[in-house]
Amino acid sequence: MWLRLDGEGTLHRQLYRALRAEVLSGRLDPGERLPSSRILAEELRLSRNTVLQAVDQLIAEGCLETRGRSGTFVMESLPADLRPADLASSNRSPARSPRELSRFATRLEEIVPSARVAWFQQPGAEIDFRYGEPAYEDLPLTTWSRLVARRAGRLSRRALSYPHVGGVAELREAIASYLGRARGVSCSPEQVLVTAGSQQAIDLAVRMLVDPGRPVVLEEPHYFGFAWSLAAIGARLVPVPVDEQGLCTSQLPRVRVARLACVTPSHQFPRGGVLPLSRRLELLEWARQRGAYILEDDYDSEFRFDVNPVAALQMLDEDGLVIYLGTTSKLLFPSLRIGWMVLPEPLVEPFQKARAVTDAGVPALEQLALADFIEGGFLERYLRRSRRRHAERREALLDALQHEFGPRARVHGEASGLHLLLALEELPADAARAFRNTCRSRGVSVYTANPLYLDPPAHTELLIGYGGLDPAAIREGVRRIRAAFESQTCS
C-alpha cells in the first residue's frame, strides 16, 4: 500500500484522506487487512496515535472494521452511496461563488476600518496619548485578585450553572446601589442588565429599538461605538451639533420620527461638554413627545475635577425614556468585560429575552468578584484616590499645553474625564496623517478626533488621553508634539 500525504491540514487529517481514497477507489480490496498501526506509523513516520485516530475515524464511518484481535479490515460492503465520484474533485459540479454575506455584514465591511479590530493590541510609542484606557498602575490589583481567588475557590453549583441573563443577583444589587449613590440613578436591581461592556449594551439597544432605514439622533461629533452599531444595523444617522455645553437640544429634529437618540450628557464624547439642566429637560421632553428612547452613555462621568458632579440624565427621567449605560472599562479595566444597562421597566423582559438569544450572559466569577469589590467599598475608595492622581495629570497636561502652544491650540472638555480635545486650527485635516507620523518618529503616539465627525472639520483635532501617563511623561510628550507641530506648520 502506497500512501501519499498531500500536505494539507493536520497529519491525522492527511492520513485519513489518503486511507479513505485507497478504500473508495478500490485500490484496497473489500475485506483486505490493513497493516498494523505500528507498521503504518513506522512506514509513514507518523506517531502511532495519529494513525489510530485516522483509522478510528474510518471505522466510525463504515469504511473499515476491526475484527477483535485479528486486526483492521476494509469493509466487505461499503455503504451503497459511497461512490468514488463523490470524492473526486474533477467530477464535482462547479461551486456557486462568491458566497454572499448578509446586509449587516456588508455594511460592517464599510464601517469598521480593519485597523480598528486590533486597535488596542497595537503597541503605542514610548509616550502614548491613547484615550479610552485607565491608568493601569493605579489599579488595586492585589485586592481584586484576592476577591477573585476567594470566589474561584468556592464556586457553588448555582455559580457554575448558567447565570441569569440579566446578571447575578449580587452584582445587580451592588450596581443599583452604587449607581444610586454615585450617579443619582434611580432603579431597582431588576432593571439592571449586566452586559459584556458598553459596546454590547449599545448593540443590544440599537437592535431592539431600531429598524433599518429609521432615523436616529447622534451627537456630532460622536462616540464611534454608537455610529458603528447604528450604521451596521442600517439606521439613518441624524447628526445634531454639540457646543461647549454638549448637545444643542434646540436643533433636535422637530419633524422626523426618530426612535432613539444616542447621547453622552455627563461628558460629551469627544468634546467634553456637560449638558445643563435646561437642555436635559428639553431632551427628555423631545423624546417624550416622539415616543423615542434616549440611550445615555455615562462612560467616564466618575472622573470630574473642577466642577461639581452632575447626576445622570436618568435621574430626571420620570417617563421611562432613558436607557442608561455604564462600563468597568473606564472604572476598572477593560479586560474585565463587564458593563451595565439600567432599563425602563417595560423593557426589562424584552431585553432579557434578547440576551437569552444573543448571548447567555457574562461569566459568573467576574460578576461575583465585582459585586464583592463594590459592596466592600473598594471601588469608591479606588475612585477617590484615582481622581486625585488624574487631577495632577490633568493639571500637568493643561500647563504643558498652555506653555507650549499658548493660543495656537484650543482645549475643549478639560473639566472631566480622562481625555481632552485639542483643536489645532493651523494644521489642515489632510496634514493629520503626516503629523501623526512625525509625532510617532519622535516617540509620541497621538490620535485624531476627525473620524468622530460625520462631517469632519477642515483642521486637525487631537483626542489626548492622559489617564495612563505620569506628569513628567505628559510634559515631555507635549513638548515633542509641539516640536512636531512646528516642523509641520513651517514646512
Added chain:
Amino acid sequence: MWLRLDGEGTLHRQLYRALRAEVLSGRLDPGERLPSSRILAEELRLSRNTVLQAVDQLIAEGCLETRGRSGTFVMESLPADLRPADLASSNRSPARSPRELSRFATRLEEIVPSARVAWFQQPGAEIDFRYGEPAYEDLPLTTWSRLVARRAGRLSRRALSYPHVGGVAELREAIASYLGRARGVSCSPEQVLVTAGSQQAIDLAVRMLVDPGRPVVLEEPHYFGFAWSLAAIGARLVPVPVDEQGLCTSQLPRVRVARLACVTPSHQFPRGGVLPLSRRLELLEWARQRGAYILEDDYDSEFRFDVNPVAALQMLDEDGLVIYLGTTSKLLFPSLRIGWMVLPEPLVEPFQKARAVTDAGVPALEQLALADFIEGGFLERYLRRSRRRHAERREALLDALQHEFGPRARVHGEASGLHLLLALEELPADAARAFRNTCRSRGVSVYTANPLYLDPPAHTELLIGYGGLDPAAIREGVRRIRAAFESQTCS
C-alpha cells in the same frame, strides 16, 4: 421651607426633585440662603450625605450656588430657559405611545417563552432530569480555581487592556491544537474566534450570513438555540427531517437558495443520530453547489460511549464551507461563558469586525486560565474520567428504562452525549403537561422534547438528561416516571 418628598426613587432623588421644585416655582426666592445641610438633614431625617448630593446636583445645574463659607444660595438669575412650565406635568403635551420596538424585538417576543429566560435558575425537583448541564460534582474545581488564582495574581498590562476580539493568543492556540487532537478539526489559531458560549456564536453567524426572509435549513427536530436566532432575525425556516442516522440529506431542498444549514452531525440534537460519511459528503456537496455555509454545532461530541469517535464535519471540508462551534458549557461548566467558532479563512476578518461592533470580547482572565487548563492536559484528563462516570450513569439509565418500560418506551440517541430521547407513544402530546406535573408531584423533573419540533409529534417525547445524577438517583427517578406514566395512561 416645607419640603415634601414624594416617595419615588432614592431619597437623594426625591430631595433633589423637591428642592428643584421650590427653586423653580419661586417658593424659594432668588438669592435666598438655604438652611445648612446639617439642619436640612435633621429636619428631613436624612443622612447629611444624601442632602449634600442633592444640593451638589442643583449647584451643578445652575439652580443653587455656594458662596465660600457663607453657605448655599438660590441663584440670583436662573438659567433663562428654566421655566416652571417645563417641569409641571399638567402642562406637558401628550406623550406618544405606545413606544415601538424593532421588528427583531417584536419577533423575539413571540419566539422566546418568558419562562425560558430564567430556565436554569428555576429549581428542579429532588431528582432532576434536566438536560444541558454537566455533572458538577465531577468537575476538577480545585485545579481550576488554582489556575484562575494564579492568573488573577499576575495580570499584565496586556491582560488588563482590551483583549483581541478574536480571543487571547494563548487560548486560540490551545483551542486549535485541542480541536485538532480531539475532533479532527483542521485550523490555524487565527481561524479561532472565542465567543461567550455557543449561543453568541450562533447569533453572530446567523446575523452575518442571513437576511430577513431568506431560507435556512434546520434539522427537524432541532436545537432550540438555532431556531431562536433564526426566527429572531426573520429567516424562513426550512425543516429537513432526521432519522436514526441524523439529517436526511436526500431531503435537502434542491431548488431554493438557502444560504445556511444549521446542523449537529456528531450527535443530532435531540434525537442523537451520528451522521454517516456518505451523508456528510452529500451535505458538503449540497452546500458547495449552492454557495451555502454549514453551521456545525459540535456541542457534546466529547461524550461518546459504545461507538468510535467520529471527527467533526469540519474535518471533511476542503472548500471553506463549515463554520464549527464548540462550548465549554458541556465540556466544563456553563457560567464560564466561553465558546469558540472555527471560521473559514475568508470569514475571519468580517467576523472579527462584527465582534468589535457587537461585543468587544470575552474576559481575559477566564481565557488565560482556560488556556492553561487545556495546555496543562487537565481538560483531556478530566474528560477521560468524566466519560467513564457518564458511561455508568448511562448504563443505569438504559437498564432502568428497559426494566420499567420495556417496549412501551422507545429510546433514541443513547450512544453518546449527556441525554437521550424517550418516546412515549401511549401518551398523547396534549397530556404532556399533566404528566410533567404528576412527575413533579412525585419529586421528579422531566422535560418534553415536543417544543423542539416545528411540527411536533402527536405523542409525548421526553429529553432525559442524566449527566448530573448518580446511578441510584437515576434508577429511583425512572421508577417514579414509570409510576406517573401508569397513573396517567390508566386514567
